[in-house]
Amino acid sequence: MRKLALTLRVKGHHFMKAAMLHSFDKPPQCEEFSNPVAAENELIIQVRAAALKPVDKQIASGSHYAGPPTLPCVCGIDGVGHLEDGTRVYFAGSRRPYGAMAQRTVVSRNRCFPLRDDIDDATAAALINPGISAWLSLRSRAKLIPGENVLVLGATGVTGKLALRIAKLLGAGRVVAAGRNQQVLNTLHESGADATICITQDDDELRESFLSEGGSSGFHVILDYLWGHPTEVLLNSLIQNEFVAVKSETRLVQAGESAGPTVALPAALLRSCALTILGTAGIPPRDVLVDAFEQVTSRAARGELRIDVERVPLTNVENAWQRQEPGRRLVLIP
Numbered sequence: 001m002r003k004l005a006l007t008l009r010v011k012g013h014h015f016m017k018a019a020m021l022h023s024f025d026k027p028p029q030c031e032e033f034s035n036p037v038a039a040e041n042e043l044i045i046q047v048r049a050a051a052l053k054p055v056d057k058q059i060a061s062g063s064h065y066a067g068p069p070t071l072p073c074v075c076g077i078d079g080v081g082h083l084e085d086g087t088r089v090y091f092a093g094s095r096r097p098y099g100a101m102a103q104r105t106v107v108s109r110n111r112c113f114p115l116r117d118d119i120d121d122a123t124a125a126a127l128i129n130p131g132i133s134a135w136l137s138l139r140s141r142a143k144l145i146p147g148e149n150v151l152v153l154g155a156t157g158v159t160g161k162l163a164l165r166i167a168k169l170l171g172a173g174r175v176v177a178a179g180r181n182q183q184v185l186n187t188l189h190e191s192g193a194d195a196t197i198c199i200t201q202d203d204d205e206l207r208e209s210f211l212s213e214g215g216s217s218g219f220h221v222i223l224d225y226l227w228g229h230p231t232e233v234l235l236n237s238l239i240q241n242e243f244v245a246v247k248s249e250t251r252l253v254q255a256g257e258s259a260g261p262t263v264a265l266p267a268a269l270l271r272s273c274a275l276t277i278l279g280t281a282g283i284p285p286r287d288v289l290v291d292a293f294e295q296v297t298s299r300a301a302r303g304e305l306r307i308d309v310e311r312v313p314l315t316n317v318e319n320a321w322q323r324q325e326p327g328r329r330l331v332l333i334p
């Protein structure tokens with residue numbers, strides 16, 4: 001009996017619950033894994049919330065451009081938690097094999113950002129990654145100028161919805177939301193959309209919709225979370241079939257690939273119109289990141305940025321992994 005109690009105590013000390021990935025073609029399972037130990041310039045975090053995002057699934061399936069992780073490993077790229085001194089932080093990029101979807105994780109000191117009190121754990125865990133991504137895409141990459149027209153392709157997803165609102169907060173003129181889910185499209189005026197385009201129309205109709213919603217100046221900025229076929233139709237709509245003087249320029253920021261990993265890029269497109277294609281371009285310098293972090297979290301605290309969140313116990317990670325929740329983020333609570 002004494003031996004059993006001792007074993008349990010020792011086990012409790014060395015092990016934690018974590019979303020363990022053993023295979024690229026199976027969802028992770030909640031299991032016991034050894035507690036992390038911090039090396040120099042690293043911090044141990046008691047995790048409070050970790051959102052389940054497309055990027056977590058891409059990494060866990062071995063399909064993300066950052067490369068497949070060595071197995072077994074803990075899933076989750078970011079979350080919210082407490083440092084040993086009690087400071088509440090948002091963190092990203094645990095040292096592998098550790099991850100955010102666990103009771104504890106270990107992160108380099110410069111990947112922790114102290115978090116204000118007036119935004120709760122699950123909301124912060126869900127909103128910071130897509131919010132910062134949309135903010136930086138529009139502000140730093142597209143360099144959106146107040147008054148410019150914006151098209152968000154893939155606007156029915158969590159990140160697309162935030163991008164609509166952020167475009168408005170940054171002073172965009174007309175903001176157009178494109179996606180395939182008509183029910184969600186019908187609600188997007190609440191997120192800042194002035195018009196919507198359903199991408200399930202046939203290609204000719206869709207091309208016409210892009211042209212008419214772009215108006216005489218066309219879209220100045222396109223934020224693209226889809227890529228694949230819908231983007232090909234959009235790109236084709238931009239080709240000029242005659243010699244014309246360029247009236248305005250379009251910057252397209254490639255930010256996601258929900259509809260496909262590649263597109264065909266006609267030469268005629270780049271020769272007939274003034275299109276610049278950019279990407280989100282990896283992780284920005286820390287000062288740019290910190291500014292975006294402050295902007296997004298303060299606007300979330302003021303209620304200017306909102307996100308639908310569902311809290312799920314970490315023990316249910318396997319089931320949560322396989323659920324589809326359009327427009328809503330599942331957040332794992334250890």
Ligand SMILES: NC(=O)c1ccc[n+]([C@@H]2O[C@H](COP(=O)([O-])OP(=O)(O)OC[C@H]3O[C@@H](n4cnc5c(N)ncnc54)[C@H](OP(=O)(O)O)[C@@H]3O)[C@@H](O)[C@H]2O)c1
Pocket residue numbers: 053054055129130133134154155156157158159160179180181184225226255256257258259260280326327328
């Ligand atoms: N680069 C970055 O920093 C960054 C940051 C955040 C997100 N992303 C990327 O952006 C994409 C969307 O992320 P999210 O957070 O919005 O995900 P999400 O909330 O899961 O939404 C997925 C979106 O993609 C749409 N979709 C899925 N499959 C599609 C298809 N075959 N054809 C057309 N639309 C399709 C969904 O439409 P329905 O509503 O019809 O299901 C929904 O709008 C992902 O690729 C993600 O990795 C990148």
